[in-house]
Amino acid sequence: MNRVVLTGMGAVSACGLGSDALWAAVVDGQSGVRPVNFSNISNQRVGQAAALSSETLEALGEELAHRMRDPVAVYAVRAAREAVAQAGLEADDFGETCGVIIGSGFGGAKTLDDNYMAFGVESKMRLDPMAIPKIMNNASASWVSIEFGATGPLYAPSSACSSGSQAIGLAYQMLKAGAIERCLAGGSEACLVGGVFRVWELLRVMTADKNRPFSKDRNGMTLGEGAGIVVLETLDSAKARGANILCELVGYGTNSDAGDLLRPNPERASACMQAALRDAGLNPSDVGYVNTHGTGTVANDVTEVCALRAVFGEDLGGVRVSSTKPVHGHALGAAGAIECVVAVQALRHQMAPPTINFNEVDPKIGLDPVANSACAFDSRAVMSNSLAFGGINASLIVARFDG
Structure with a gap:
């Protein structure tokens, strides 16, 4: 391969x-x-x-x-x-x-x-x-x-x-x-x-x-x-051709919920992330930042954090988590691609962009994301998630290119 x-x-x-x-x-x-x-x-x-x-x-x-x-x-x-x-x-x-x-x-x-x-x-x-x-x-x-x-x-x-x-x-x-x-x-x-x-x-x-x-x-x-x-x-x-390599795409997972068209399934979302990690040959601890789907709807955010905990542990294992949609909006069919570009930049700069407009931790979620100001991290890999209407999940993992 x-x-x-x-x-x-x-x-x-x-x-x-x-x-x-x-x-x-x-x-x-x-x-x-x-x-x-x-x-x-x-x-x-x-x-x-x-x-x-x-x-x-x-x-x-x-x-x-x-x-x-x-x-x-x-x-x-x-x-x-x-x-x-x-x-x-x-x-x-x-x-x-x-x-x-x-x-x-x-x-x-x-x-x-x-x-x-x-x-x-x-x-x-x-x-x-x-x-x-x-x-x-x-x-x-x-x-x-x-x-x-x-x-x-x-x-x-x-x-x-x-x-x-x-x-x-x-x-x-x-x-x-x-x-x-x-x-x-x-x-x-x-x-x-x-x-x-x-x-x-x-x-x-x-x-x-x-x-x-x-x-x-x-x-x-x-x-x-x-x-x-x-x-x-x-x-x-x-x-x-002597190209300048920005990073390596090492993992991809995709699956479907085969359930409700509008409500995401946390078990299927976590299975998607785990598939991407297996494809990459990485452990959850190898991922330093996750650019989440993070739409800001009540249903998405609860289920996505539940899925993240199933993959990265109850305390999320120190992984940085944020959503950049408050900045560039939810661009629907372009969202995952725009956020992949953000994920590559985050990897190259070793900087997790913030979830702006965040005010207070929701006790139903218990997540304190990277909020309102960027946060440095030190990791070889980052993940970008998309959880679409229709129950279509996709996770991409990019990593530093080691030659």
Whole structure:
């Protein structure tokens, strides 16, 4: 089996363009959550989301006007360009030996929303003739493959909030097995449109206040958007071209609850984490930091901490635990990929970013996370968890590259 290394990463988020902007915001606890208003929601209850800033939208302006691309594909392409540039890939590094695996929960949400409004509300018969290719969930992956001429396998997982993590995990498995030499993998989401936002409001899982994962006074999640893309390669391929290796992806676990669509199962979540540890050949004590799914909903936080205790021990064995969603929002299909980028940065800097907005330990959970300010750790590995609606769990483990 091949060893799999990470040589590049890119991000688009409410924190700005680039993985460095994302890391600076999460480690400093500077939230990208800002006011949002949707003209087609007459009784909007929640007034904020981790939306891209006006400066970021302006920087992406020309690409967002592309008649063939929904914003979800624009975010993916932009993040992929950053990852490819950091990896130092050239034209000859793509082709048949390079795959593209990019997940999304909603696909072209803006195009879909715009056309539904035009047809259903305004009774327009002339709609966007490119709507179908822009809406398709594979559009982000397809545009990234076109951008770089990557003609290897292409997949577009749509597994709710685990889409990005599963995309990276699938790429890891294919590289490990020798099916490809490198892969552009991650997730993209551009879901902050009226129709999507309204149905999330109706589900009653979003907070109208600040997102406070694990805190006693938590009352819901905050939606976000963006993309996270990483370049994964076999160690042999990376060494052959003299690549700068950022870290090694050593473990991946995924499973399903086969139970309730909306309520996570702590036993299945812990089994997922344990599978990732077995795959990595690591003990729980080898992991110094866990970037949790940590949505800030009552149900998720209770079950996730229960799962963490089943893996790391009742006192969590000294592992640092936090959620960065109050900074970059819950970006749904892109969440796991964005948080994988955060996890890699945390590993490289040996710094656990904080759970901002945390006020008080909930006695029902008993967890005192890394709260409101970053905390140093000394460890060779970190874990990133995704626990999606539909009972889809995914855990990734990245470790220092030891040569």
